[in-house]
């Protein structure tokens with residue numbers, strides 16, 4: 001088959017089973033758009049800002065586990081995509097981002113809309129390529145998908161100069177059946193000696209704690225994790241990125257840990273004697289003060305990325321491998337060993353945990369008709385039967401969504417944890433809805449964050465993506481305000497959102513339904529009304545308590561046992 | 567601790583910037599860095615000298631291995647090895663100091679590779695500390711210019727750095 005570069009690119013996408021590309025056109029990618037236009041199989045979703053395109057592809061990837069694909073033009077198209085790329089990179093999300101580039105003959109000449117995309121993206125991608133010859137497109141795309149989706153996943157940028165997709169240059173095309181790189185061999189299977197050592201430590205634990213993270217979601221190992229925890233009857237906590245990997249409604253689940261983790265999870269971490277870290281990376285929001293972290297624990301750490309192991313916390317038994325494969329190998333060994341070997345100690349440990357639980361750290365005070373944000377999230381959970389796909393932006397509302405929407409299934413909770421990107425929620429929700437049009441998709445946001453990618457309401461209308469936006473409007477950059485209240489004696493510098501738009505009218509002018517809810521007693525009815533509108537995007541502007549804070553909180557520099565509870 | 571790290575990396579445009587970018591982004595220190603082709607023209611070999619405690623060196627090696635283009639990384643400190651560096655040093659050599667410079671160069675097994683009325687340029691090869699010792703030995707004799715290659719390292723014995731199959 002003889003094809004042009006643009007056609008080859010489209011054929012590569014088809015060969016990879018890509019059903020959608022999220023993008024925005026411009027000069028350097030016109031040949032590619034022309035090739036996309038002349039076929040039906042790969043759909044294109046036209047966003048309103050390139051950041052939105054990357055977040056949409058990212059949301060799509062987080063929900064489906066398939067790589068998200070983005071197409072943007074050179075220069076400003078590429079720079080607008082950076083925030084999205086960095087967001088995906090921090091959370092290890094597989095993306096293939098195609099950026100147009102100026103023609104090869106002009107590279108380096110400060111040509112119109114030229115930026116060094118490979119240079120700019122280098123620190124925030126898993127890998128990137130500049131394709132200088134049309135004959136290299138197919139092999140490069142094969143590598144890009146392979147690298148993005150294997151090992152520890154991440155975004156891969158493929159930068160393609162305009163002349164490389166010139167329709168007048170036709171070359172033979174064949175998509176490589178397989179790919180292998182001598183410099184890239186991710187380890188999947190864990191070292192059996194290390195696994196045996198770990199089992200010995202695990203089954204003999206007296207005060208065990210399972211701490212699992214995003215790696216279980218990314219590695220599609222929620223089922224194995226659940227079997228592992230149940231087999232041992234050990235308490236389990238999830239990071240913000242790991243929520244849903246273990247059912248939140250299960251009695252062994254202690255909630256999220258870390259800065260805004262539950263009392264029982266953080267105390268469990270602090271007092272455990274064996275910590276089993278599974279696909280989690282000991283982030284500073286999780287560990288608190290490293291010097292005070294898990295002072296009495298021996299630590300087992302399963303992670304596919306050797307560089308995650310002993311980076312922040314030195315561990316006793318490292319196991320490099322995929323969560324799924326390692327847990328599959330561990331399960332029969334634990335059964336053979338007869339399960340946990342310290343039933344009395346374990347019973348005492350559970351009794352201790354029950355006491356911590358009795359603190360009921362997530363209870364909150366209601367106040368007449370003032371809408372409590374936590375209450376709104378609880379009601380959303382009720383009305384969606386805890387089974388919606390929930391995306392969020394960044395701030396207090398994100399923490400409340402994480403704390404009060406109990407996720408029983410993986411891939412349902414979609415948020416930017418590592419980079420903490422305001423503006424992520426709405427486009428990510430649209431990406432999820434595109435993938436699963438029949439599912440309920442909710443974006444929990446704040447009046448600050450939503451304004452960072454609000455233009456995508458227009459994309460939602462064009463492609464009929466009827467999600468529900470739950471805006472917890474506290475008239476503050478609440479998370480900033482909370483820090484200022486606690487640590488800057490209430491000097492609220494620039495955290496008050498003045499001159500807010502009328503979100504109802506705004507939603508309406510984008511062609512959607514807007515609702516403003518001001519009283520606690522109206523919350524439930526409003527939600528029911530909104531969720532009954534199956535085929536409309538409804539923007540719910542909840543006027544919530546502006547003074548509410550996220551609790552518990554481990555202040556910076558403190559240990560996990562030093563929480564502010566209310 | 568000072569470590570010499572050898573890296574085999576795909577000989578592609580931008581390979582150097584991936585390594586240099588990694589070090590600057592993560593705040594690792596680079597004392598010297600030397601890059602050149604190998605017998606296999608698809609590969610470059612970098613020799614990098616860095617400092618850090620055990621945990622940092624371990625992270626550096628893991629992070630280098632994580633770069634997709636990096637084929638192999640070896641910490642020379644793991645096994646007996648030879649370290650060499652090339653120095654070209656231009657030293658003032660006037661009436662009063664000319665003989666002294668000549669004599670010192672001999673003692674340190676340097677070769678004089680350029681001569682002018684007022685200077686000698688000496689080529690010297692050795693481990694970094696030997697080159698440092700020479701500079702110290704020159705004492706008050708003015709140095710006009712020093713060019714050093716940075717350290718190179720190679721493991722002792724019959725084995726070389728092997729390239730894994732694809």
Ligand SMILES: Cc1cc2nc3c(=O)[nH]c(=O)nc-3n(C[C@H](O)[C@H](O)[C@H](O)COP(=O)(O)OP(=O)(O)OC[C@H]3O[C@@H](n4cnc5c(N)ncnc54)[C@H](O)[C@@H]3O)c2cc1C
Nearest residue numbers: 213214215219240258259260279281304322323417418420
């Ligand atoms: C406002 C705000 C507040 C926050 N507060 C908290 C908080 O209170 N608690 C909290 O937990 N987080 C919090 N975060 C999130 C935090 O910043 C980190 O993003 C998060 O803790 C990291 O989660 P993780 O350790 O699960 O790692 P991830 O970023 O999900 O990384 C996954 C790990 O798993 C590994 N991995 C990937 N795939 C596999 C596989 N197949 N097999 C094995 N390993 C694999 C990766 O190498 C990596 O080490 C907050 C973020 C924001 C924005």
Ligand SMILES: Cc1ncc(C[n+]2csc(CCOP(=O)(O)OP(=O)(O)O)c2C)c(N)n1
Nearest residue numbers: 395396397422446447448449476477478479
């Ligand atoms: C792009 C970006 N800029 C700044 C921040 C810092 N930041 C974190 S939370 C927050 C406030 C978010 O306000 P809002 O969306 O209203 O949420 P709330 O905390 O009030 O629920 C800010 C400014 C960020 N995370 N991302």
Ligand SMILES: [Mg+2]
Nearest residue numbers: 446447476478
């Ligand atoms: Mg707010």
